[in-house]
Amino acid sequence: MATHILSILIFLPLLGVLGLLFIQGDDHRSYRWVSVLVTALQLALSIYLFTAFKPEYFQFHSYDSLVYMEKANWFQLSLGNLGILSVNYFLGIDGLSLSMILLSAIVLFAGACASWNITKQAKGYHALYLLLCISIPGCFLALDLFLFFLFFEFMLLPMFFLIGIWGGVRREYASIKFFLYTLLGSILILIVFIVLFISTYNPAEMMEYVSSNAGVTIQHIQEGIHSGELINNPSIIHSLDLIQLSNPVNYFPNGLLGEHNTLTVFGYSIRTWCFIALLVGFLIKLPAFPFHTWLPDAHVEAPTAVSVVLAGILLKIGGYGLIRIAWPLFPQEAGDASWWIGLIGVTTILYAAFVALIQTDLKKMIAYSSVSHMGFVVLGLAAAKTEGITGAVYQMFSHGLISALLFLLVGVLYDRTHDRMIPNYRGLISKMPAYSVIVTIAFFASLGLPGMSGFIAEILIFIGAFKGAIDTAAIPVWMPLVATLGLLLSASYYLWTLQRMFFGKFSTHMSIDRNTLKDLTVSEKALLYSLSGLIILFGLFPAILLNKIGPSMEAWTSFFINMK
Amino acid sequence: MNILEHIRESLQFLVPEALLLGSLLLVLFLDMFQATRKNTYFAATAFISFAAGGLYLLNQLFDRGSIPNVEFMDHMLLQNPTILFSKILLIISGILALVFIQLSPSSLWLRERGETYILLLAILMGCFFLVAALNLFVVFLSLELISVPSYILVASRFDKKSTEAGIKYLLYGAFATGVMLFGISLIYGLTAGMDLFSPRWIMVFASVPVFSKWIVLGLVLAALFFKTSLFPFHPWTPDTYEGSGWGVLNILSTIPKIAAFIFLMRLSAIFEGMQSYSLLLATIIGFSLLVGNFSALMQSNARRLMAYSSIAQGGFIGMALLGGGDLSQQALFFYLIVYLFSVPAALFVLDYFENISKGDAVNNFNGLGKKEPVMSLIFVIVMATLIGLPPTAGFFAKIFVFTSVWQHYETIHSPILLGVIGVAVAGTVASVFYYMKVPYSLFFKEFENTVILTSKHKSSLVFVSLSILPVVALFFTPDWLMDLLKVIVVYI
Amino acid sequence: MSGLIPHIEVPLIPADSISMLALTIFFMPIITFILLFFTGKHILASIRSWLATGVMGVMFVLSVYLHISIKGEHLSRWIWFEIGTIKFTTSMLLNNYSTTMMVIATFVSFMVHLYSVQYMKERRNHSKYFPYLALFVSSMLGIILSDNLLITFIFWELVGLASFLLIGFWYEKDTSAAAAKKAFLYNKFADLAFVIAIMILYAMYGTTEISILKELVNLSVTYQAVLAVPIFAGLAIWFATVGKSAQFPLYVWLPDAMAGPTPVSALLHAATMVAAGVFLLLKTSFLLIDWVPNLITIFGCVTALLAALQAIRTFDSKKVLAFSTVSQLGYMMMAVGVGADDAAFFHLATHAFFKACLFLSVGAVIHAMHHMQSHQFDHGQYKELDALDMRLMGGFRKKMPITFAAYSVSYAALIGLPFFSGFLSKDAILGALYDRAVVSGSWSWLIVAVAFTTVGLTAFYMTRQMILIFFGEFRLLKTDASYKKYFDHIVESEWLINIPLILLGAMSFWFFFSLNPLHAQTGWWMKDAFVSGTHHEFHIFIPIVASLFTLGAIAIAVQKYKTIDAFVDTRLTLTRVFANNYFIEKGITFLFVQPVFMISNMCMATDDFINRAIHAKAYFFIVVAQLADVFDRWVIDGLVHFVAGFIRYIGSFFRSYLKGNIQGYFYFTLIAFALMLLWLGWYL
């Protein structure tokens, strides 16, 4: 099992989907058990993976040290003069993937639990949810960009339907918007992948291909490529193997992305444009200003569990893509653009926080706060220091937990009253004390209170960013300084909300039936308390995660700096 | 050699055609008597001939792989693995059409009649001849053999819509044929021969003045473009589609199109390097993509939507004609295979929904996704295939087509090709919107209809799933098919 | 740039037994917090409160033991987490300084706990009170013990959290909720500076260990001027303390924070929250270089004066004390600014005791007032009564003699009468200020002048408060005679309240700090030189002048207020200015809050704009489709028009393409195909 643990982890929910197909009848109870069980199994598997993972497993850019790697040729397609497209089923895990896998297992499990009360077309819902459970871990584990893109795209469809069918009043609008935005991002990413495909080759696989000719070595192939003999040869093997792509030797010197290519479009090289396209593609997913407007709508309309998954994991794929693909493949460009990236980060942090401040819809406010927090990820990336990158990863992890908790909490209130407008409530704490306690914990966690996981992430990002600003002048000094205002703003909107909704004398808008305002049930409590517990656990003992992923992140940084 | 002797020898290559002819006659015979005038008999006859023909072709393909390019019937027809394979595709398409008619809820009138089977067999026979044609004689004859039964099929529902569709189709088709004939006559005058694929003819034609070349090529290709409903020979398509039943529509949009495209591919192979031909083709394809994709966006009627979709798909398939080399031929076949499986599935589901909701406007399908979740979900996969989204082989089909054009662009650097690629990309994006139109109303609109008719659920589902299964499966093993095509398609 | 800074290995040091003891003390309130927070509702209130109080008592005893037994420095350091080779450490430093602070903190906390047992008995939401207090104390201990700025920051923020929870303890009151939010946000704003300080120091030196930083800063002193970074780090840390230690202009949260329970105020003002700022600044004073100390002095001076002025016109009994705290913190800051770290810490210590005592005794009075109110409530005559308003008090001297005695002693200490602790510490600060002025001259003399004036002001407003609360008649009766019977029933508070008062009051005497009642420098406190070794020369005239100021102010105040029956305020403008905190809040609202909301609205508008743009994108395809359609309908048709001019009979077919006319299709095909061929011919 250990050799195929990654595949098992990814495709486990497929069994669940099959199981769903064989369960007959309209009783939603049996369906929900399937999702919960499958996600629980996934969680167990990823915890096993987490415990078995050793910090020494890093060196992401060579095949040797990828533990649990799975690599098998999927297909090789001859594309005439363009050479051969070789696609591998290539999975691997390093610290970065590890944290994301753990996060997605936790959040997906929480989401499955939150789907407990779905009664409308429960079978379809759970089937789609389980499909999400396949594509999300797949996305985090795929090391072949073709595979990555498949999983990436495959997330789109279930999400689209989950929002569009089980969503709120304006679900059509929200789902279409989500679809359009993400599609735009995917197209940009796809274009870059195509360019990558045509301008690189895979010497390792070419070795296998030409092994009949005795005495041919990788050097021969590389020399042939560099001397131009092998260009446009139909037998050149191209692949989207991330490890090969991240080696600059594997680019055709005269290809679109090669070192000798002087072609420019509007004054920028193709490499720069590719980087921009990747950046925008993933920033849409992240989302960052100005590509964020799909998120509030999608969140507001999505059912609770979907919001949880959306904020908890889907956004992280944007950040993951940046760290895993955009930066390592275009280090030079990423380094050159750091000022702009930092600017995007800072703008996102502040802009979204400002907008969150004046929201009257609780869920929308939290959605904007998610955007703001994702801005920190961008800022951490811009400086490209180990602390900052680790902070970014930790921010993704912790924000995954925190936003899952926050959206679950909103869901609790919405389930009861079907109203989430902040001004419609006052003094909730006296009616729902346990609920209010967890809300307070969640709010403080989200505003970066020390002792909660968000703090570690943000402080790491700040010191990383500032160190980058001082050491390498990657970003100007004012950026991390100004970004700290984000902390204040998030404290402002959270505390203001606390004051308005939870403190004061109890009263509600007349449209709300007060009898529905019951405090948390035991099962809700169990879920919410355990998530809060995790947040505090990872806040007090970041070593649990950071010690495992640290070496990977350090290797990432040194790789990036060497390449740059 | 004695000509009769030659013909007798040639007949051995016409076994599938003979089978079709035989079953055609048998159906005719069966149709004469009240006792045997039964749907099942007709269908069984047709199916047996298809199956037998298909098996024979397969056997030939494996046997004759080593003896390519047999010209027979006094250089009128050609036999080689590519053509055998094309015929197999046509047979598969025919079988799908047959099953479609049997299961389609709206095709009761169609399947009860013997004529339907006769016409289907005739069309298929015409297609067999078309893909194997070496001479303009045969081209003309086979096109007529496809066209005339098609006219009858379209018009044979005998109601207002269908007759109108029929007459429009006929007038357009006849006019196109006339134009082509005139072109053929001029070609005959210019080159003193109609044996298109002979080296002599090619040589003579190459020496024809450019202007004359333009004229005759334009005139002759008109009929083929009409059959493939490419711009500007497309205007009949939406009207005819709208007026005809789903079963007929399925036949129209698959069998003749596949045959015509394969023939165009063969034609392109001999005209390769002739700039006037390739540019004409490129322009036509580009405009087809533009008009097909963007007009489809505006459609609210499922039939017209599929009509424009078929124009657009024709454009995408046609892109494979633009690229030179083996890859483009493989891409064409790959695309055609995906196309021949996905289009019947798409049309069948629409038929199914139309039958439930009693209307073919997209709005009529509102909310049906909740009543028919599985069917709707399969429909989404079908639509994904037509758009070219993973995880369906449509994705690879598009990739191959794009790659082949790009590759050709890299060698000749023609801005028109670049334009075609641009239009195709834009069209692909646009296609997301119109193909997702129906799933959108299936899932996201509230259910409005009060009348729901249930229909044969299981068998329909099985048919649709089975026809889409190969497409999904091909996504996971595209290299298998490509390797196969690599071996087979080289003889074109 | 970073190459200039010598890299210092951060060694890990295991904890010795003394450190283990300190850790035990540190973890005790945390365990209390966890225990009481989760089981709060399920155990008896008395068990709950006595458990917390008992723990605090044990902590106090242990702290004293720790303080006695400690010799030299005990540094221990562990790894918190590591990112590859980068290690983030956490460390604890035990020395005389920190253990002293521990003793103070635990003692005051213990007293407050004892007091709270009685005080909170009848209050609502009892179950969360003691856990919050425990959290408060543990966070404070964390700040005291931590030798790592990052870790300090964590506790720093947790102090903020605990204060938020405690200030907003009566969350049903809107003022309470608002005050809690305000306190947290003002502190958070200042804390940004702390984050920045951490960023700067980490980026420059690669560590946030204070003891290591100290070495590094001293090592790199030569290029400090070039880099100017440690200056900004120091500035940032100071600014962080401006929030927590309530300095001008961020002190406005502190008066509002009186909305919390009175014992909390006592704790907040004495040993925990506001002390944390000064304490941290003293700990990191090596970072205060160049012009930063002067800035600190000036701001401290301004704070001291402004707050004292406000205290003169405030009627809220607790707010007077709050302003007094702000003012005294200004003194401490001044001392820090002139480098008199010892004096600052000394004042911090003495102030902790007498201010806690003052709060608790005023709290006792308020408790009594509340009792009257609640009695009335019991009799169904509930009236809104501001139990904190000094204008309604008076004559409590006879009713509550012990309270009065405790109050008087700490009052004397605060205004700096000889033989009381405040005299010693204030004298040390004034002396230091004077010394500094002698050296640097010019504006420093102004500081000295203001410091002395403030001494007078302090005496004035404290005397005013004393007279208003304890002397004269009970003025509430003048507005509403129905309180008479309740006033008659007022007796001295319960012993649980009195004992802390007595103990804390006792700490206001001189002998705890120095045997010589007039000279602090000779006392053991200053001799031990907790923080820095610089001694100040003793000037005999300073205590004398200060005492003169004090006595004079007392005389004026007595003269002014002794005959007052019902307080009528004159000079309303001034009062309004004071009541509005010199319009600082208005200014902040105007300068920050309003722009923030403006920007928020702008951003929201931008979002809408983006959305519209996105809609445009979605419509784009439809538009293209429309265009294609228009192309079909008009361009091609237009050509048909054109051709039609030459051919008869064709007119009726013009729009035939639109109309489904097959001949229209023919035209379309013909023309389109012809055009295409023509264009291609031209192209070729």
Next chain:
Amino acid sequence: MIPVDYYIIVSILLFSIGSAIVFTRRNILYVLMGIELIFNAANINLVAFGQLDPDLNGQLFSMLIITVAAAESVVALAIVIVLFKKLNTIDLNEITHLKEK
């Protein structure tokens, strides 16, 4: 022998006349006749060119065309009859029920 050019001129004239009819006449029967004219234009060409061809391909082809045209006309007329029954018209301007909405 009459030179081929004359045949071509005649055939082009026929083609043009046929096309004009197809394009302009509203009666379906006329349109069908126009199409026949186009067919015959092709026939004339083929026969004319066939004179020069020893294999007589042209002549053969034209025979073929005549046959097929007859078949096509049969189908066309059949459909026209049905059409007339259903729509009561054979005016092309009135057969416009199927169109872009």
